[in-house]
Amino acid sequence: MTAGSHDALWLTVVAFGVYHGLNPAMGWPLAVANGMAARRGAAVFATLAPLGIGHLLAMAAAVLPFALLAELYPRGDAIRIGAGVAVLVVGVYKLVDRRHPRILARIRPTRLAWWSFVMATAHGAGMMLVPVALGLCAPAPGDAMLRPAPGSGIAIAVAVTIVHTMAMLASGIVIAWLVYRFLGLMFMRRVWLNLDGLWGASLVVAGGASVAATLGSR
Numbered sequence: 417m418t419a420g421s422h423d424a425l426w427l428t429v430v431a432f433g434v435y436h437g438l439n440p441a442m443g444w445p446l447a448v449a450n451g452m453a454a455r456r457g458a459a460v461f462a463t464l465a466p467l468g469i470g471h472l473l474a475m476a477a478a479v480l481p482f483a484l485l486a487e488l489y490p491r492g493d494a495i496r497i498g499a500g501v502a503v504l505v506v507g508v509y510k511l512v513d514r515r516h517p518r519i520l521a522r523i524r525p526t527r528l529a530w531w532s533f534v535m536a537t538a539h540g541a542g543m544m545l546v547p548v549a550l551g552l553c554a555p556a557p558g559d560a561m562l563r564p565a566p567g568s569g570i571a572i573a574v575a576v577t578i579v580h581t582m583a584m585l586a587s588g589i590v591i592a593w594l595v596y597r598f599l600g601l602m603f604m605r606r607v608w609l610n611l612d613g614l615w616g617a618s619l620v621v622a623g624g625a626s627v628a629a630t631l632g633s634r
């Protein structure tokens with residue numbers, strides 16, 4: 417892997433985090449509601465920790481099993497192609513079936529960490545991150561000196577989930593604060609977008625790009 421492609425993958429990790437944070441389904445409207453209910457700005461930021469913990473755990477639950485599998489199984493290309501196909505399939509499913517799982521309606525928004533974990537998992541947010549994480553974990557082709565040490569792939573996967581979640585929280589809290597402080601609820605009512613279609617398309621693109629990139633590097 418070249419330095420340029422390595423940097424591009426990390427930028428993708430951050431970009432996915434920003435994208436997830438701006439998606440209302442990941443929780444920023446709850447931060448706005450919390451601030452308005454308490455009538456103080458600090459309450460907006462009080463949602464930061466539980467939403468972040470839930471999202472981080474959801475990312476880890478998706479990324480770490482694939483990273484561990486890549487560590488144990490020497491044919492890394494097969495793992496990356498399989499992960500890309502899985503992401504693509506989830507994306508197609510989200511495009512075909514836009515219904516939200518019923519379990520989401522049973523979780524009280526006050527249980528923010530659990531709500532964040534289930535919401536991110538149900539939307540396949542972690543799956544979107546898997547191909548990128550595996551790309552960063554992949555050894556340089558044809559160069560034994562640059563092959564990662566045992567366990568380093570897991571460490572990279574952990575770093576990916578942390579960096580991604582920090583970017584997600586940064587963008588989410590910015591949009592939440594702007595809506596709470598300046599734009600108000602009328603903004604949410606007027607410009608609220610159903611992003612399920614765009615979300616599904618993003619998964620299809622991410623999965624397809626991962627498969628194409630892996631096949632092209634052979």
